[in-house]
Amino acid sequence: MSITTFAVAGATGRLGRHVVDVLTERGHRVVPMSRATGVDVITGQGLAEALAGAEVIIDVASWHSSEEEAATEFFRTSARNLHEYGRKAGVAQIAMASIIGADKATAGFLAAKKAHEELLLSGPLPVRILRAAQFHEFVGSLLDWRQGDVAYLPALPTQLVACRTVAEELADLATAPAAPGPPIPEIAGPRTEIMAEAARLLGARRGVEVVAVDGSGMPDAGIAAKGAFLPGPHAKLAGPTFQEWLDAQL
Structure with a gap:
């Protein structure tokens, strides 16, 4: 295996930490880029120095x-x-x-990710995109954003996937030779789950009551209810279910 130098934008974030771990475990050179390491992708501070000698940028920085x-x-x-x-x-x-589903989004954060894809693809460097389902780790964030002891979460279908699984697939994509196939690959967990039901499993361990709601008022809730943000037929399904992942956290 050839050793590649990767610069990881968002290296200390929820997904970025796993990307750094996976690349390091595989023997690659990794330059972590985040404000915590003195690199700011918005102001440009430290960016030129961090990218010196880098062969591939992995962009997992987020708002x-x-x-x-x-x-x-x-x-x-x-x-x-x-x-x-x-x-x-x-x-x-x-x-x-x-x-996953960013290309169908019309509002909210998913629409911003749609713009992100378009902006990167319009630049001078070649770009490879991996679309992932919502992370297992995201469920905890939803509970953290609640008001009081009750979390009202949407009963919308999702195919939750572990951050580690996404990081492994992104590392594979970043190191693989160009090949014919789906224009944008997808990675998702092994089965469809309901977001509110997954949150209820975690809430039971945290002492948080979870009440399922229909998701109305959320951006694109109507098409989400019809499965617009579930993986397509070409998606790779991998990693633990939410329950398996949750059990492994103990």
Whole structure:
């Protein structure tokens, strides 16, 4: 196996930590990029130095809220900077993590990720995209955002996947030779689950009551209820179910 130097944007985030671990375990050189390591993909601080000698950028940096306009602006700036600084550094390609169903989104954070994909694809460097289902780890965040002791969460279908599984697939994509196949590959968990039911499993361990709601008022809830954000027929299904993942956390 040839050793590649990867620069990971968002290296200390929920997914980024796993990407760094996977690449390191596989013997690659990894340059973690985040504000915690002195690299800011928005202001450009430390970016040129971090990308010196890098062959591939993995972009898993994300915005901290679901507000569409702010998230889109974050992705617009980060995409421009990664392309600009990456081209000057001689980077060969960018691999990024997106979300299954982003291409169908019309509002909210998913629409911002749709713009993120388009912005990266329009830049000078070759870009490879992996679309992932919502993470197992995301369920805990939903409970953390609750008001009081009750969490009202949507009874919408999802195919939750472990961050570690996504990181492994993204590392595979970033190191694989170009090959014919689906234009944008997808990675999801092994089965369809209901978000509120998964949250109820975690809530029972945290002492949080979870009440299922229909999701009305959420961006694109109507098409989500019909399965628009579930993996397509070409998706890779891998990793533990939410219950298996939860049991392994103990």
